[in-house]
Amino acid sequence: MRRHLAALLAAAALLAAVAPARAAWVETRPTAHAAVVDVERNGTATVTQELGIRLRGGPLAELTVAGVDGDAEPLPDATVICTDDAKFGTVPLSVTREPDGSLKLNIERERGLRTGSYVFRFSYRTHLLQRELIRRVGSHVELRWVGPRLDDGLDSARVTFRIPEASAAPMLPSPGASGGAVNELDELGGVFVGNLRRAPGKDELEIVRPHVARGEPALWRVWVADSAFEAFSAAPATKTQALLTTRELGEAPRERLAWLSGALLGGLAFGALLLAKWRGFSAAAELRGAEPRALVPLSPGVRAALGGVLLALAVIAGGPWDEPTGVGVLLLGAMACAVLHARPGRPQPRGPGQWLPLSESDAFARAHAALPGRYLDGTTLRGAAVLGALLAGAVTLHFVERRTSPYRAVELLLLASVLLPVFLTGSARELPLPPGSDAQGLLRRVLHGLRRRSLRAVPLARLPQGGSTADELRLLVQARGALSGLMAVEIGTDHALGVGGIVAEPYVLLRVREGSPCAAALPAQLSFQRGRKVEERVAVLRPKLPTVAETVSLVSELCDLLTQPAAPPTSARSSAGKAASARKPARRASPAHAM
Incomplete structure (x- = not known):
């Protein structure tokens, strides 16, 4: 019994030792970074940073930010908020400098922070001029600031420089321009996008960098006018330097x-x-x-x-x-x-x-x-x-x-x-086609298609009275062995506005004599109108689609419908089969569905 009790006590002690280690498991990933660098005329600056962190596990009692300014003097206004919980409120932070130059953000919350998304906000003062981050480089004064080193990369970072008002607005450096090395950071590349807002007392230049690599201390550079800082406004620039500064800040x-x-x-x-x-x-x-x-x-x-x-x-x-x-x-x-x-x-009325x-x-x-x-x-x-x-x-x-x-x-x-x-x-x-020429290409292709089906057709042109140029072109189809009463089968074109402009759409004119066998062979749903002559009736047929293939198919079916069947061959000996029938031979379906 004692032996089992001792084993249970040992297991409880082991669990008690392991539990704090498991509870202290923390994974942090930076998600966003923004900073405001408020510079004064004497070269000092107040830097306010907002760092977005995605936290897993916990509790998190402190966060270390590496790569900040070496002479940073923390200000007592640091806080942290939770963006996932509106009831979280604002938790104060105590900021201390570490011997390696990093800042430690101590969370003043007994339970620390657990899984969620947080924004850490902290500020400090630094002297950029004494650290030679504000200096004259060639023909201009350059202001530099180096962002913190983060364990993971960021999709975007933003820095807003608040610079004393000067005669010329601050601007981003020209592509490829370099003013010497500062901590070997000039080799750091990146694409920057700037947005300038001018206001009385201060000019604000907001700079966005689309990507910051893992562990990269992003270098931010701005060109400013001499009059923005006391150390450079007192010393007059040479004629050459003044000309170059004018060229870079404004326009020569x-x-x-x-x-x-x-x-x-x-x-x-x-x-x-x-x-x-x-x-x-x-x-x-x-x-x-x-x-x-x-x-x-x-x-x-x-x-x-x-x-x-x-x-x-x-x-x-x-x-x-x-x-x-x-x-x-x-x-x-x-x-x-x-x-x-x-x-x-x-449209002008057409004469005879x-x-x-x-x-x-x-x-x-x-x-x-x-x-x-x-x-x-x-x-x-x-x-x-x-x-x-x-x-x-x-x-x-x-x-x-x-x-x-x-x-x-x-x-x-x-x-x-x-x-x-x-x-x-x-x-x-987009312009109307010339009279008579609008249907040339289409009717030529229809004529070739009819010939491939062993159908004969000839071009038919209308000449105005007193004129020598045709104003309309059609095809006259010559159907062999047609039923009595078929006067003409003609193919013409209409105008329509398409995607690429005005196009020609084909149609078929069927001319028959009223009361003839040809007219009786046609479906009753066809609509006829009077033609050129008293006894002539005309029907307009249109293909399913305004294409050459559909037009040729329509004319071919129409000719098959209106053509007399060939007489059967006669033989010397009489057949012993069925008796002769007066019933009409079977015909193909009417193309009238294409009206």
């Missing part, structure tokens, strides 16, 4: 002149392009009997000038002004000035004419001349070549500029987008 006169000249030339070129496009499109629309229209209802000269001014402002907004949102808005306005479309003219058969060479010959403005029409071969050459030049400039400024390279591609509405709207496909 020569560079400003280059931007303005480029914007002026781009605006003039785009305005001239819009005017040339309008003249070519309006001339082509007049030839086709259409009315040209613009999306922006202004006169051509005013609209071209407005488009040029908007493009010039977009160039300036993307350069000296550095306003990407303004670039997008101005480009949309310039593109709207380039959008053209055509409104079909009123005569239908005559034509040879294939005459019927399918291209008699219409090329339209004006085809070099600015992206739907033509010449226009597509011009557009391709311009876009290829823009892409080439993009890759050349990308070596020095990726931001400017992207802006070049955005500026090239104004060419798309110039070449892809106001095209010849």
